[in-house]
Amino acid sequence: MKRLIKVTLILFCMLIAQESKIYWNSLSTSVKVDVPIADDETLKGGRIQIKVSFDGGNNYLNLGQPSLIDGGDLSDLKEILIARQDFVSLDGYSEGGTAQFIAEIWDRAGNSAVGTVSDSILTIDETIPVLNEVTVTSTNMQNNALAVPDDMLTLTIIASEGIEMPIVEINGDEFQATGDGSSWKVENVFEDGDDGLITFTIDFKDYAQNPGVKVTATTDESNVTYDGTAPELDDIKLYSNNSYDQTLAVKGDSIFLDFMASETLSTINVTVNGNEISQLTKTKLQYRYSHALTEKDAEGLIPFTIDYNDLAGNPGEQVLETSDDSEVLFDMTPPATFKVESVGSSAKEIKNTAQVEKGKPSSSKGAKAQPSLFSGTTLIIVVSVIGVLFLLIVLSWWKIFSKANHAGWKVLVPFLNFIVVTKILNKPIWWMVIYLIFPVGHILVSLQMAKLFGKKIIFAIGMILLPFVFYPLLAFSKAQIAESAAASK
DSSP, X not given: OHHHHHHHHHHHHHHHHHHHXXXXXXXXXXXXXXXXXXXXXXXXXXXXXXXXXXXXXXXXXXXXXXXXOOGGGTTEEEEEEEEHHHHHTSTTOOTTOEEEEEEEEEOTTSXXXXXXXXXXXXXXXOOOOOEEEEEEEEOOSSOTTEEOTTOEEEEEEEESSOBOOOEEEETTEEEOOEEEXXXXXXXXXXXXXXXXXOOEEEEOBBTTOOBOOOBOSOSSXXXXXXXXXXXXXXXXXXXXXXXXXXXXXXXXXXXXXXXEESSOEEEEEEEETTEEEOEEEEETTEEEEEEEOOTTSOSXXXXXXEEEEETTOOBOOOBOSOSSOOOOEEOOOOOOOOOOOXXXXXOOOOOOOOOOOTTSOOOOTTOOOOOOSSOHHHHHHHHHHHHHHHHHHHHHHHHXXXXXXXXXGGGGSTTHHHHHHHHHTTOOTTHHHHHTSTTHHHHHHHXXXXXHTTOOHHHHHHHHHOHHHHHHHHHHSSOOOOHHHHHHO
16 A cells, blocks of 8 residues: 555656656747846846756856846846857757756855756757657448548547647547547547548647647548438339330349449349349449349239448438339230131232223333322412412502503503603613613612612612512502602603
C-alpha cells in the first residue's frame, strides 16, 4: 500500500512538473528575466548582469550585456530581455538541454552581489513535431473505406513526441480528440451529410508550443467516402424468348429480367416465379438475369422480386414491377382436343380475260392497256377553271375600259382592243405591235397600267406574275386613273 501511494505521488509530481515547465521553442525571440531591485539609492546608476548555466549550475556564462539601473527600477522588478542570438550562440546551448539563471548586481560605487539561482528552469525544445501516423477507417461492414448513416469514422493520430490536444476538423466541423502524449484519436458517428470523400485537417503543437505543419492527408493513403444515398433501379424489363410473343412463355422458354442500376451494387437477390436465380450478364451498370421455365413453375403471370444493396451497404427499395409495365404469362395448357370434319377438294376457276375485237386478231399475251393522260372528270375540271379565269380577265378589262371612258364591249373585238389599250396608255398606234409580242407586251402593259392608276411597282409585279388576282383587284377596286396621267392624255 505504501509503495502504491509513493508511486502515485511520484506520478503526480511529474505531472505537475510537466505542466509548470518553461520552454524555449522555435518561436521564441528573446529570454525574459525579472530581477528584483531593492529600495537602495546606491543602486541608482548601477548595473545588472544576467548569467546562465547549461550544466546544472556548475558554470555560469554572461548572457548579453549589462543593463543599467535607473531610479524607476528601485523597489520593483526590472525586466531584462536578452536577444535570441545572444542566447543560442553560447557554448553549452543544445536541443533538449536546460538553462538556469542568476544575476549579479553592482551599485554605483562598484560593490557587487550575486543573487541565488532562479526557481524557473528554461527547457530548450526547438524540435518541430510531426505526425508519424495518421489513419482513417470506418466501421462499415461492407468496406471500411465507405460509410453510411450510423457508421463510425475513426481518425487515429500518432505524433513523434508528446503534443497538446490537436485541433481536428472533419468535413468543416471541429471534433474533440481523446488521448494524451503522442497518441490521439477522433471518433464520429455519421448521421447526415453530403456524399463524397471525407476531408479533415489537423492542427497541433508540442508541449513547448512548437507548431507542427497542418496535416490534411493520411500517412497510409487510407480514406473514407460517405455514401448516404440509397441505390435505385431503372429501365426494368421482363420478357421471354418465345418465338411468337415475348409477353408469353411455354415450358422450355427462358424468362429474362433486365434493369439498370444508379450505381454499382454489392449484393443482389433476384427471384422469378419463386425461384432464386443467378446473374446472367453485367455490362457496366446494366444487369440481366435469366430463368428457364419448367413444369415445376406455376402457370399465370410471372412475378419477380429484386432486393439489392450498394457497395456501402445502403439498401435499395424492393422492386416488384417493371418500368414499362411489361409482363410475361406462362402457359403450359395445350388447346382442347378436336376432330377434323369432312374432307374434299376444290378446283380454281380459270377465266380468259383477253378481249378479242370482232374481225381483229387478239393482242399479245400479257399486253397492258396504256392509261390515258386525263380522265373525263379531270378534263372537265381543267376546262372549267380555264374558262372561269378567261371570263375573269375579260370582265376585268371591260371594267378598266369603262374607267378610261371607253366602251367595255370593245375588249371583245380583236385588234380593236389593242388599239384602245394604246389610247388608254397614251401611246402611238404602232405600239400595238409591241403589245402583241408575248411576254414583252404583257409585262409592258402591266407596268404602264399600274402607273396609270397610281399603283406602286410591287402591285405592277403582282399584275405580271398573278394577273388573275391583281387585274380584278385593279378593275373592281375604287382605283381611278391618276390625275397626272389623265392630264397628259
